[in-house]
Amino acid sequence: MINQINLTDIRSFVLIARLGNFTKAAETLDVSRSHVSRQISSLEKQMGVTLLIRTTRTLRLTEAGKHFYYQCEQALHTIDQALLSAVDDVEKVQGEIKVNCVGGHLGEVVIAEIVNTFMKQYPDVSISLDFSSNRVDLIEEEFDIAFRMGALDDSGFIAKKLLTIEMGTLASPEYLAQRGRPLHPKELNQHHCLTGSVRKWHFESIKTKEHYDVTVKGNLQCKNGRVLVAGAIAGNGIIRVPLIYCQQELDEKKLEQVFEEWVIPSVDFSAIYHRDRYQPKRIRTFIDFVKQHSELFTRIN
Numbered sequence: 697m698i699n700q701i702n703l704t705d706i707r708s709f710v711l712i713a714r715l716g717n718f719t720k721a722a723e724t725l726d727v728s729r730s731h732v733s734r735q736i737s738s739l740e741k742q743m744g745v746t747l748l749i750r751t752t753r754t755l756r757l758t759e760a761g762k763h764f765y766y767q768c769e770q771a772l773h774t775i776d777q778a779l780l781s782a783v784d785d786v787e788k789v790q791g792e793i794k795v796n797c798v799g800g801h802l803g804e805v806v807i808a809e810i811v812n813t814f815m816k817q818y819p820d821v822s823i824s825l826d827f828s829s830n831r832v833d834l835i836e837e838e839f840d841i842a843f844r845m846g847a848l849d850d851s852g853f854i855a856k857k858l859l860t861i862e863m864g865t866l867a868s869p870e871y872l873a874q875r876g877r878p879l880h881p882k883e884l885n886q887h888h889c890l891t892g893s894v895r896k897w898h899f900e901s902i903k904t905k906e907h908y909d910v911t912v913k914g915n916l917q918c919k920n921g922r923v924l925v926a927g928a929i930a931g932n933g934i935i936r937v938p939l940i941y942c943q944q945e946l947d948e949k950k951l952e953q954v955f956e957e958w959v960i961p962s963v964d965f966s967a968i969y970h971r972d973r974y975q976p977k978r979i980r981t982f983i984d985f986v987k988q989h990s991e992l993f994t995r996i997n
Contacts, residue, residue, distance in 0.1 A: 705739040706768055708732050709747060713757055713765040718750075773970075780976045789978045790820035796834075797843040799827035800921035801941045802965060807843055814985050821978055834970060840979050841969040841986075845938075848966060856967045856987060861938045863960035865897070866951045871931045878934075881910045881958055888933030890916040890924045897936050899958040908958070925951070936960065 712721040712732065722729040740747055747761035757765060780791075795811070797803040804827070811823050826839070834842055834853065848855050871888075878884055881899045891914030899908045916927050921941045928935045929950050945951045967986055969979070 701739065701742050702735075705735040707772060708735045709739055710765060710768050710772060712736065712748070712755075713761065714769070716755060718755070777970070777975060788820060789818045789981045791976060791978045792822045792824060793841070793978055793982055794824045794826070794839045795841050795843075796826045796828065796837075796839045798845055799919070801938070802843070802845075803827045810986060810989055813989070814982060817985075818978070818981065821982075834968065841967060841983065843965065843967055845965050846963045848964075848968065853968050854971050856969075856983075857964050858967055858986070859965040861940065861963050861965050863936065863962060864939045864946075865899075865934060865936050865954040865958075865960060866928055866942065866946075867934045867954050868929055868931045868951055869949065871928070871933065872952070872954070874931070878954060879957075881908045881955070884910050884912050884934065888915045890914055890918075890927045890933045890935045892917075892919050892921065892924060892937075894936070898960065899955075900961055902957050902959055938963075 708721060708725065711724060712718060715721050715724070718729050718732055722732045725732065736748060745760050745764075746758050747764060749756050749758060795807070797807045803825075808825070811825055815821055815823060834840075843858075845861060875887060878887060881897065884897070889912040891912060895914065896909055896911045899910070900906070901908070915933050916924070918924060918927075921937050924935045924937055925942045925945065927933065929945060934954055939946065942951055967983070969983055
């Protein structure tokens with residue numbers, strides 16, 4: 697009986713589970729709601745398992761449905777990649793690549809330069825470049841590659857370290873002259889701070905190796921590093937950003953390091969991509985291109 701199950705029905709089930717709604721799934725598939733409903737009923741009947749609990753108001757997966765959804769989603773992604781690889785022109789790099797990256801200098805300057813150089817070399821490739829600070833799910837949001845800062849916990853993906861990023865706690869000389877210079881991270885609560893997505897700032901003592909965490913309250917909250925740098929230059933507060941965002945401003949003495957003894961541990965900047973056996977040639981080529989042009993990351997100041 698299992699051998700007679702239609703793969704199309706499984707695809708519809710995965711889409712319904714992902715969207716949480718029969719109507720949205722039907723619209724995406726361009727079929728009627730009754731059609732996808734019949735597909736799920738047929739699938740459950742052939743399997744002899746209830747996958748979805750549905751009422752007039754709610755829709756939820758059963759425990760069996762949750763396990764089935766997770767395994768099918770992974771399997772269908774692999775099938776899709778194999779199909780793409782099979783139909784891709786083996787002699788030509790073409791098609792769309794979906795890329796996610798942090799914004800600021802790293803995304804808007806470095807990755808943008810890599811993307812533009814790649815597209816000039818491969819004009820039949822189109823790239824969708826998304827800047828966002830949140831940790832996207834590559835499979836759920838259908839990204840081919842992501843560039844991320846910090847520790848990585850995506851064991852199902854391959855990570856390629858591209859750069860070690862030095863962090864700094866910075867302020868303008870005018871701000872420090874007016875408000876005073878904090879000597880310990882705990883004193884940051886007495887200062888104006890400008891924050892991005894991270895408000896818990898971690899420090900390490902150069903002398904004693906002591907660690908200290910402080911949760912700051914930002915007078916300005918913005919996930920764009922350039923905005924934070926501009927705010928600090930204007931004298932509005934203290935920022936915690938990668939030094940590569942503002943090396944010129946440091947050199948010109950528009951900003952300076954706040955602490956002498958306390959530093960922020962450096963973080964990695966990495967490329968993350970699927971651990972696929974089958975990958976379209978455009979994806980393999982782009983990943984290799986990023987690795988080959990890693991020298992761009994050494995001259996981003």
